[in-house]
Amino acid sequence: MLLEQINQPSDLKRMTKEQLVPLAEEIRQFLIEKLSATGGHLAPNLGVVELTLVLHYLYDSPKDKMIFDVGHQAYVHKILTGRKERFDTLRQYKGLCGFVKRAESEHDVWEAGHSSTSLSAAMGMALSRDFKGEDSKVVAVIGDGALTGGMALEALNHIGHEQKKLMVVLNDNEMSIAPNVGALHNYLSKIRSDRNYKKAKEEVEQLLKKIPAIGGKLAKTAERMKDSLKYLVVSGMLFEEFGLKYFGPVDGHDVDKLIDIFQQAERVDGPVLVHVLTTKGKGYSPAEADSHKWHGISPYKIESGQPLKAVGNPMYTEVFSNTLIELAQQDERIVAVTPAMPGGSGLLKFAETFPGRMIDVGIAEQHAATMCAALAMEGMKPVFAVYSTFLQRAYDQVVHDICRQHANVVFAIDRAGFVGPDGETHHGVFDITFLRHIPNMVLMMPKDENELRHMLKTAVDYEAGPIAVRYPRINGVGVKLDEVLTPIPIGSWEIVRQGDHAVVLAIGPMVQVAEEAAEQLRREGIQLRIINARFIKPLDEAMLIQLAKEQIPLLVMEEGAIAGGLASAVMEFYAENNLFGVKIKPIGVPDCFVEHGSIKEQRLEVGLTAERLAKEVHTMLFAHGNNVMTRA
Numbered sequence: 352m353l354l355e356q357i358n359q360p361s362d363l364k365r366m367t368k369e370q371l372v373p374l375a376e377e378i379r380q381f382l383i384e385k386l387s388a389t390g391g392h393l394a395p396n397l398g399v400v401e402l403t404l405v406l407h408y409l410y411d412s413p414k415d416k417m418i419f420d421v422g423h424q425a426y427v428h429k430i431l432t433g434r435k436e437r438f439d440t441l442r443q444y445k446g447l448c449g450f451v452k453r454a455e456s457e458h459d460v461w462e463a464g465h466s467s468t469s470l471s472a473a474m475g476m477a478l479s480r481d482f483k484g485e486d487s488k489v490v491a492v493i494g495d496g497a498l499t500g501g502m503a504l505e506a507l508n509h510i511g512h513e514q515k516k517l518m519v520v521l522n523d524n525e526m527s528i529a530p531n532v533g534a535l536h537n538y539l540s541k542i543r544s545d546r547n548y549k550k551a552k553e554e555v556e557q558l559l560k561k562i563p564a565i566g567g568k569l570a571k572t573a574e575r576m577k578d579s580l581k582y583l584v585v586s587g588m589l590f591e592e593f594g595l596k597y598f599g600p601v602d603g604h605d606v607d608k609l610i611d612i613f614q615q616a617e618r619v620d621g622p623v624l625v626h627v628l629t630t631k632g633k634g635y636s637p638a639e640a641d642s643h644k645w646h647g648i649s650p651y652k653i654e655s656g657q658p659l660k661a662v663g664n665p666m667y668t669e670v671f672s673n674t675l676i677e678l679a680q681q682d683e684r685i686v687a688v689t690p691a692m693p694g695g696s697g698l699l700k701f702a703e704t705f706p707g708r709m710i711d712v713g714i715a716e717q718h719a720a721t722m723c724a725a726l727a728m729e730g731m732k733p734v735f736a737v738y739s740t741f742l743q744r745a746y747d748q749v750v751h752d753i754c755r756q757h758a759n760v761v762f763a764i765d766r767a768g769f770v771g772p773d774g775e776t777h778h779g780v781f782d783i784t785f786l787r788h789i790p791n792m793v794l795m796m797p798k799d800e801n802e803l804r805h806m807l808k809t810a811v812d813y814e815a816g817p818i819a820v821r822y823p824r825i826n827g828v829g830v831k832l833d834e835v836l837t838p839i840p841i842g843s844w845e846i847v848r849q850g851d852h853a854v855v856l857a858i859g860p861m862v863q864v865a866e867e868a869a870e871q872l873r874r875e876g877i878q879l880r881i882i883n884a885r886f887i888k889p890l891d892e893a894m895l896i897q898l899a900k901e902q903i904p905l906l907v908m909e910e911g912a913i914a915g916g917l918a919s920a921v922m923e924f925y926a927e928n929n930l931f932g933v934k935i936k937p938i939g940v941p942d943c944f945v946e947h948g949s950i951k952e953q954r955l956e957v958g959l960t961a962e963r964l965a966k967e968v969h970t971m972l973f974a975h976g977n978n979v980m981t982r983a
């Protein structure tokens with residue numbers, strides 16, 4: 352076994368290049384086996400086995416900087432840099448991270464999770480190398496999907512301008528998570544499909560060299576003719592026009608060709624782009640056949656590719672998906688917009704039902720948000736389906752284009768709260784904070800999947816500006832779904848359990864956690880009132896005033912950052928209205944990034960549990976000689 356001999360990149364360098372071919376096969380088998388137990392980003396990693404091997408074979412990490420865009424395709428890099436023994440813990444609590452992680456290894460020089468940051472990182476590292484007078488190489492591996500992200504294009508523009516020595520490796524597998532979209536994608540496909548491209552390019556270059564240099568006006572005309580000729584015949588010129596020397600396309604599974612092209616590219620003293628063609632899911636037939644499904648998967652049976660996980664109640668995403676279809680049947684203005692997440696956001700069925708009414712803009716959250724504003728202002732009803740974490744990218748567009756212009760955009764914010772194995776780059780724990788303070792925004796979260804349906808109806812009927820509903824990456828509670836959808840009065844909360852000793856304002860899944868705590872407390876004779884604070888903005892002010900009059904201890908429980916969250920909103924309300932003396936305890940996500948694991952473990956880590964709530968109720972009622980139990 353060759354893989355047994357590899358513990359560090361230096362071990363790889365001792366191998367012959369012929370040995371890299373069987374080694375690649377061993378790594379594929381390793382990935383297929385390990386991920387069958389842990390889940391993870393299988394298809395992207397199977398596609399980059401030879402590419403990663405060759406990069407580590409030729410370059411000298413960590414002196415040379417290897418940057419992986421998104422970082423979801425860095426498993427092979429992890430295997431080669433001393434972490435193969437930890438793969439049983441991949442994406443598990445306290446285990447190996449599913450993305451590049453600086454704390455794990457000196458070979459991990461740049462962390463990500465969100466896409467399209469690698470070229471800016473490469474530019475920063477190349478600049479810093481030159482400022483310090485060092486001689487390291489900088490290599491950024493970016494996918495064809497990530498290249499469509501605005502940040503990557505901003506960076507390309509700057510890289511071409513600065514002309515620093517660095518290498519962009521474009522890993523083109525024709526897929527984002529879903530099939531890639533857009534003009535850039537079409538452009539790459541053209542290069543990819545043109546078998547004669549390389550030959551034509553070489554011939555034109557030879558021809559151009561033969562045109563003799565001449566002086567005066569004629570020379571200018573000849574130069575212009577040369578340029579036009581280049582454009583006519585040589586595709587792939589886009590990157591050269593950006594100022595990067597283009598190499599490729601090269602078969603990304605052919606070790607010899609990869610070594611050859613990287614060696615050629617390395618001789619250039621400036622920015623280069625090596626266009627590598629790979630197959631997502633390479634070597635595992637279920638993943639090759641459906642790389643969309645196998646982009647990121649949960650544990651599976653190797654022989655069949657069938658998932659091992661038992662099916663539970665429908666996920667919130669599925670309920671969103673079905674409800675949106677129902678609503679769109681009644682309202683022709685509804686269009687669904689996704690920034691490259693049609694599957695994850697539950698829009699595939701919508702696209703099938705309403706061809707042309709689902710718009711996938713690629714990895715372009717900012718563009719999506721502004722485009723939604725314009726759609727709304729022209730009378731459409733855009734539903735911007737976006738993961739909470741990726742909406743972070745579009746903060747300014749939400750403020751400047753949507754909220755400021757009172758645009759009737761519906762935000763369907765998925766993955767709100769902890770997300771489990773993707774970990775700290777992907778949690779949806781900041782959106783309450785960064786949306787709540789924007790004027791004109793309405794923000795809701797349902798206590799269960801049935802309420803999600805009513806909230807979606809509320810949102811599409813709302814005509815006074817932007818409105819958002821956020822929901823978690825979990826199965827629904829299993830409640831019965833109402834057929835008739837009724838809008839919920841804006842800013843109205845709901846008492847879901849009566850009690851006079853303490854009250855908890857809970858949102859989303861925290862309502863169920865509060866129910867559990869209330870049962871524990873009931874057994875001790877403590878009556879906990881539970882309020883489903885389903886509107887995070889606007890608050891139910893009448894209910895808050897009533898609570899202030901009662902002077903009842905108040906706890907606020909939310910799966911989001913405490914800073915700027917619902918508890919902050921409540922405290923601000925009381926302070927602004929001179930309603931002093933209400934005892935308030937916030938329970939939410941403290942000032943830290945929570946690592947990968949299960950959602951249960953993540954909640955436990957920060958204390959979003961029934962036990963913690965019950966304990967805090969005790970503290971409020973009985974600490975410091977307090978005893979408010981006399982009230983009952």
Ligand SMILES: Cc1ncc(C[n+]2csc(CCOP(=O)(O)OP(=O)(O)O)c2C)c(N)n1
Pocket residue numbers: 395420421423424464465466493494495496497498522524526527528631646690691692714716741744
């Ligand atoms: C800002 C942002 N939006 C969306 C995503 C979700 N996402 C993760 S990987 C991916 C596809 C990336 O495609 P590509 O770069 O071609 O990599 P591949 O998986 O094909 O290797 C997407 C959309 C993300 N990580 N970051």
Ligand SMILES: CC(=O)[C@@H](O)[C@H](O)COP(=O)(O)O
Pocket residue numbers: 421423464465528646647695766770773824
């Ligand atoms: C790397 C990335 O950003 C996505 O692949 C993400 O892992 C998808 O998450 P879900 O599994 O929640 O759809």
Ligand SMILES: [Mg+2]
Pocket residue numbers: 494495496497522523524525526527
């Ligand atoms: Mg791709």
